[in-house]
Amino acid sequence: MKMERKSTEIRQEEIRRAFLELIDHEGLHNLSTRKVADKVGVSEGALFRHFKSKRAIILSIIDGVEDVLMKSLRAVATEDSSSADRLFKFLCVHVRYLIENKGITMLLFSEAAHSNDPELKARMLKILNSQKQLAKKIIQDGIVAGEWDSSLQVENVATLYMGIPISLNIELILSPYGVNTENFCKKMMCILERALKKSA
Amino acid sequence: MKMERKSTEIRQEEIRRAFLELIDHEGLHNLSTRKVADKVGVSEGALFRHFKSKRAIILSIIDGVEDVLMKSLRAVATEDSSSADRLFKFLCVHVRYLIENKGITMLLFSEAAHSNDPELKARMLKILNSQKQLAKKIIQDGIVAGEWDSSLQVENVATLYMGIPISLNIELILSPYGVNTENFCKKMMCILERALKKSA
DNA sequence: TAACTTAGCAAGCAACCACTTACTTGTCAA
């Protein structure tokens, strides 16, 4: 039996990927360290060599969301371009990340709502809240700049925005032939802009 | 030890309620028949006297969604009033049901996406799909009646609509002081109408 | 090449899972 040995860094990444893929395919509620180890192609013991607990895997995944997604979103939100451009780009970045890391939505949403692990819950909440705050900033900027209607309630538009990435997940479930990400963002943006533009 | 005996019908309802409440408070992934039984205040064995399996509890909950929520939504969608009125009422009924049965969103969403039980998955999908079709119908009617802009793509507005009930869930997670249902619906409807109304 | 570190394994742990069994007790019509 050949034994393929890889560094912890590589294995950790493989484990995170396998973890998310299993959440996506089978759901959080029947995800076990056994299955993750199988998917990676390693014994269960080896898995605990690279992460000290299942919880540590989740925390490491959250670190990734903060380092990659949130950083990108923050960059887009503070970019120097029109609010419409920024909002569209924001949505695209958001959606693309969720497509490429399909288990994240479920993990974020479920743990934020139901985890009885305070640290985990707090970190999930912080991510969701930051996303909403950034969306609010872009919308507010657009109103101040005169691009959008000043009678709009920023908070409510942001609330509506937060549902869009999850609408995508529903779309992915409902349409068996797949969803074109770019198109999805354009369509949603199209409707959002109708709601945002100044009333005559 | 006193033993309080109730009829199967009553116990079944208690079990469904406990099941959903536990999903809401602790999440699907750590929901056990033991906890459900504890919450109802009955032994685990008694639980299996009223439902033949855990799966049967879920199926029974789905029956309830179809009998109560979907029936109401269908009634509202085919009502004889303006499309704007119907859409608002539709949203209110939808949201109120999800508030009063808090675990449903998670159950629907999670099982529809991840269940490897084909029957369960199919039924969840059917519910989500029916909701979307009904939303499409209302929007289409509004366009035909000249209430709303004819250049709108009905499909996309319905997709956006489907995100709203989940936006509510996110709102419930993010705002610790609770969410006013009626207000939430009014606010979302207000933005939706801006998007729907005819461009000048 | 010898010493040391690291990634891997198989096997096993207690705790928990959905569910069953064998038996008891409350309710109610005859």
Add this chain to the structure above:
DNA sequence: TTGACAAGTAAGTGGTTGCTTGCTAAGTTA
């Protein structure tokens, strides 16, 4: 009052969970 049945229990079942153990072998450095 009694007999049948429905609703309850406590104590299991085998299987799965997250995690640990004791050990081996692959790389790395001296």
